Amino acid sequence: MKKATFLPYLIWMIMFIVIPLILVLFYAFTVSTPEGYKLSLDNFKRFFEPVYLKVILRSLGLALVSTLICLVLGYPVAMIMAGNTFSRRDVLMLLFVVPMWMNFLLRTYAWLAILERNGILNIALSWLKLPSVNILYTNAAVVLGMVYNFLPFMVLPIYSVLRKIDKGVIEAAHDLGANPVGVFTKVILPLSVPGIVSGVTMVFMPALTTFIISRLLGGGQFTLIGNLIEQQFLVVGDWGFGSAISVIMIVFILLSMGIMSFFEDADKEKTLW
Amino acid sequence: MYVYNWGDYIDESILKDFEEEYGIRVVYDTYATNEDMYVKIKSGGSTYDVIFPSDYMLTRMREEGMLEKLDLEKIPNSKYIDPRFLGADYDPNNEYSLPYMWGTLGILYNTNLVDDPVDSWDILWNPKYAKQILMLDSQRDSIGVALLKLGYSINTLNPDELVAAGEILKEQKPLVLAYVVDEGKDKMVSGEAALAVVWSGDAAYAIEENPDLAYTFPRTGTNLWFDVVAIPKGAKNIDAAHKFIDFLNRPDIAFRNVDHIGYATPHLAAKDQLPKEITDDPDFYPTDEDLVNAEVFVNLGATLKEYDRIWTEVKAH
Structure with a gap:
């Protein structure tokens, strides 16, 4: 059966x-x-030319920075949402989820209108008599686009793990004399590791492979690994090289999952994945 | 009958008129690049009856045996097509295609922001316009611009010339605001940049939206392009496809179509009905004399990989 x-x-x-x-x-x-x-092995040999290594290092760098920012921004939000005293949890949750109902491409296009030279951000700044900023078509804009699009993937898994922590454990820690910092670092944080692991995985992978965010917000100036693969299949028609880069990507993702599951095992907890 | 065309590249009311007149139902789909269309036809997952590839893509599809021959006797209205545009290198005997629209690659500029004469590709390397230049995120077009600036052919197979083109594109990179495709014309309309490399058809659209913009192409050399209409192998309604192509070339329909989309038409009867100020403008309807140095893209075969490597180097620089 x-x-x-x-x-x-x-x-x-x-x-x-x-x-x-x-x-x-x-x-x-x-x-x-x-x-x-x-x-x-020619396809792989070609990948180790300096120009392609530069592309993958840049992709890894941007993906790591975005993941880190998502973690730093997302963890406190998840904690606030999971807190017993927070009564607007559903509203906040809705605010996180509703934008995801809209098309991803559309949301990224919206940032173009916000960040451009005569865009909404600079109009607002000039009202406040502040100097204007030009961050569209820079690395910063690409990271911003990634953090904006992927933040919910960090917050939601951490939130769901934090929610499940037995409140008795936290009370016990307090009763046994731990100060709030101690409760957080010794109890809450270790218990939430599975959530962090899922969140990091769910943000890092799309950030590593995105090609549309870097094209729109980076103005096509920063070829990332996703752009490279797309280019091989659609423009050059070099399926061999495109496949080789894809295999290398799979290896990277397997490696990062291996590292992640190492943390997971250490904790003997189930994650969302 | 299944029609597969570029987005925004036909007056869609024409499809309805065709359905009414011939009693043939038209299913209409669109694509954004030649490559998207090629991959979809090549994979064989869909059977279209009429497609609109560009010149170099037509050559590639023709060489790979992906096209049906046209029966020009079934397309009597093809007699209205300017003989100047027939028998081009991409399809020497017009066995497989008829031209649909044509144009050039040139520079769209904002007359409020640019006070130098725009008559050569060099202006795209002028530091005065730093961070106000939009280049195309398309390897053949952007490397083509660099090759033209250096006085080489846009179809060069010479690796030294390609490396030289790559070098000047790297030099230019700090001046470039962004490498764009479709967003470029909107950025120019909203005044975000001073100069942009665009196809003439996009320029016509942008100027209509913002009269401060102007378009020209350097007479020293440019890319002359054609979008053509063809029937892919495996089409199920070849007869209907011929009727449709003939319908597109009927003078009243051809005029309505070009009037709607604003590109340059190779159809003489349609051109005659357009306002004189459009058809007399040598930037949009260049004469043979204007096009002495213009080249049509040819399919590069394996050298395309070299273009790709150079372009990746520029982008990763």
Whole structure:
């Protein structure tokens, strides 16, 4: 019975996950010659040219910075929302979720109108007699776009873990003489690690692979790894190189998941993932 | 019948008129780039009857055997097409395509912000306009501009010339506000930048929205482009497709269409009905003399990888 219900999922996974993955691996490890496809590592060798390394370092850097900012901004919000005394929890939750009902592209376009030279931000600044800022088409704008779009993915998992912490544990810590800082660092923070792990994973991965945020808010000046892959498939038609970069991306993501699950095991807790 | 066209590239009421006159239902889809269209047709997941590729993409699809031959006897209205635009290199005998719209690559500028004469690509390297220049986020077009500035061909296969073009694009990068495609014309309309590299059709749209803008292309050399109409292999309604292409070339329809979208038409009867001030403007309807140095893109084959590497270097610089 159990096996029978699993079958459709198995077929689905083979068709849409396993077979495409095999195709990606095939293209990545072969080069097409007049005599047919030949096993080769050329596609990977090409990736280690300095120009492509620069692209991946920049992608990693921007993704890390965005993830860190999301964590620093998101954790306190999750704590406030999870707090027993907070009565507007549903409203706040709604405020976080409602923007996600709107199309992601549309929300990113909106930032263009806010940040541009004669945009909303600079009009507001000039009203306040403050100097105008030009951050559109800079790294800062790309990070802003990522933090804005991915922040809910950090807040929600942390919130759901914090909610589940037994209040008795916190009371016990207080009763045993811990000050608020001690309660946080010794009790709440360690217990919330699974939430942090899910949040970091859920922000880091899309931030690493995004290509539309960097194109719109970065003005196409900062090629990220997502742009590079898109370019290979759509413009150049070099499926081999595009697949090789994709494989390298998969390796990066597996590595980061490995590091994450190391933390998770140490804590022996279940996360959302 | 399934029609696959660029976004905003037809007067959609024409589709309805065609349905009424011929009793053929039209399903209309749009794409944003040649490459999107190519990938969709190539993968074979969809069968369209009429498509609108650009010149170099037509060559690629023709060479890969992805197109049906046109039967010009079934398209009598093709006689209205300016012979000047027939038999071009991308389809020497017009066996597979008929021109739909055409134009140039040039510079759209804001007359309030630019006081130097705009007559060469050099102005895009002028530090006076730092952070006020929009380039195209399209490797062939942007590398093409650099090649033209250096006096080389936009279809060069010479690696040294390509490296030189890459170098001057890196030099130019600090002056560039952004590399854009579709957003470029809107940025120019709202006065966010002084100079932008655009296709002439987009320029016509932008000038209509903001009369401070003007368009020209350097006579020293530019890219002359064509968007054509063709029938992909695997089309199920080839007869209807011919009727549709003929309908598009009927003088009244061709005029309505070009009047709506504002690009330059190769259709003589339609052109004659347009206001003189448009068709006499050598920036939008250049004569052969204006186009002496203009080149049409050719399909580069494997050298395209070299363009891609140079472009990635510029973008990662």
